[in-house]
Structures are given as structure tokens and as C-alpha cells.
Amino acid sequence: MQASLFRKEGEKVRCLACARRCLIGEGQVGFCGVRSVREGKLNLDVYGLVEAAHIDPIEKKPLVHFNPGSKVFSISTTGCSWMCLYCQNYEISQRRRVEGVRLSPNEVVELALAYGADGITYTYNEPMIFSEFAHDIGMEARKKGLFNTYVSNGYGTVEGVEYLSTFLDAITIDFKGNGAPKFLKRYTGASGPEPILETAAGLQKRGVHVEITDLIIPQVGDDLNYARNLVRSIINLMGDQVPIHFLRFHPDYKMTNFPWTPLETLEAHYKIAIEEGMKFVYIGNVSGSPYENTYCPGCGKVVIGRNGYRLVTWNLDKGNRCRFCGYVLPIKGKLSRHAFEERFEDVYLI
Ligand code: SF4
Structure with a gap:
């Protein structure tokens, strides 16, 4: 299928889907291995090819201020714009193969509805590389009352932001290693944090709900000075109400010799974000941590309690006001009818 995000440059084609802007x-x-030039046009080779699918709680993405308790139909293609040495999905992201189960946008939406999902999440590999496929699914999904969310490295372009804002409702953007330039270059292959910040701010400006994650990798991606800089940049560009999640790293792919992130390191990051004035700070991938909860900035009480991806307490009224002090929390959407159900399910594509 012909891609939309490209322009001709002489005999070649410039891809505009991610910040690499490959000249092909x-x-x-x-x-990324999935966008190629044929007869002078850019083709999305994985259009209509779904490599992985699963039903997940939306809190797993993590999105915790957007339709809490939702059930999402998660899909991916193959390929990726980055080459993270610790990727937990490297088999689908790093092999650069064009493969998957053939499904049309309508068929993806029908499957999501059949599994009772509230929305569709484009995840597991970098969705910006297959945005045209996501767009066509997303437009159909919206007609059927489903929302669309990305889990992304945020390594986007101005053109891509414009395109995404036509169908995307929410996005989780992962900085990784506090966005430190040396870390990004060495461990992900990205040039630096600037395109990520611009993409996050650009999408927020266009009404897309944004949550930030930052995967903290011990020894090489855990510098607290960079954490402080990153938090300051986010506050300057996007305000202090953007949820930020510091995620625990676990050893995988080419970094199995690294340890899990120590809890103290994650808590030091949490403390910095609070000191800098962020209102909604979380620690992720640590089930049972008190920092999985949402605390009311008005009175400090737990307004949304969580245990892992499960909601256990809900102390907001219908207008998202704290039941204790009336503070209005910036939650987009509503508490899902699935909120207190089991929300993991295997999906069989064939
Ligand atoms: S999506 Fe990114 S990595 Fe893939 S071809 Fe386009 S610019 Fe290159």
C-alpha cells in the first residue's frame, strides 16, 4: 500500500514518518525495514499485516489518566525506527522482516469489538513506522465508538504529528535513559531527545492526551541530572499536569548482563519530579509500589488506587473531582465498564 508520509527529492524519496527522515x-x-520505494513512491510494506495481538488493561501501556480501567486491543506490525539493545519485543521489532497475519482495517476493528475492547492500541513495535495502517484502522474504530492510542518512542516529525492528530486519542511517549543524548545514541540509535519533546508537545497542543514514560536503565541510563533536565523541559513545554512514569528496566535481548533497576534509583527519580513540581508522578513495573497510586494534589489522599494494572480504589465523582477535597483531576474519558474485571486475554488471529 502506498504511504502518505513522504515527499520526492529528485530521484529519491524522503520518508516523513519518523525523525530519521530516511532518504530512500x-x-x-x-x-525500519518496512517502508520501501517502488516506482518512485514510498510503500508501507506491512500495511494489512498484523504480527502480534493481545487484550490488555490500558494501565499496562501505561495510560492512567485516560479512560481508566479500559480494555484495549493491542496490535503491532514488524520493524522499528530504533534499535534498543534491551528491547523486550526484539523478535518483532528488530528482525526487520515483512510478515504477519493479513487483516484489513475493518477486520482489525471487528476483532477488537468481538473481544469487547474499549479501544485499540498500536504497540509492541514503533507504531509511527506503520501510521498509514493505524490511520485507516483508527478512522474505522472511531466510527464504532473505539478510541485509538499509541505506545511510542516519540521520535516523530512535524508532518507525522499533524497526521496522527487526525485519528489518535492518546499516546504514551517513552524517553528512555532520561533522554540523555549519549545514552540514546549508544543504546537506541536515536540522535537525541529533541524530536521526542517536540512530538510530545505537538500532539498535546493538538488535543491528543499524552503520558510520558522514562525507562531507567541502571548504570548507563539513570543519571539524575538528566532526569531533572528532562522533567524541567516537560514542565516548560507541556505543564505540570502531564503524568510521568519512571519504569523499571529488566534485563533482555543484548543487555541480559545488566541488573533490574534498583527501587532506590526509581524513588530518587520520583522525588526529583515531585521537587520540580510535577503533579502526577508514578513508578512503573513495580507491582505493589505505593507510587502506582494517584494522589490528589489538593489533599494528598489516594484518589485512584492500583495494584499492578488492577484498579482497587476509585475516589473521584463523575466530574473527576476528589471525593475528599473537590480538586478536579485531569482525567480524560471515563471509568470503563471493564474497570474491575480481568483484562488480559490471548487473541487468536488464525
Ligand atoms: S519510518 Fe523512519 S526509519 Fe522507517 S523509513 Fe521512515 S524515516 Fe526511515
């Missing part, structure tokens, strides 16, 4: 010649493939 006839018969060649971009860095």
Missing part, C-alpha cells in the same frame, strides 16, 4: 532510493528499504 528506488528498490531500497528505510532503516
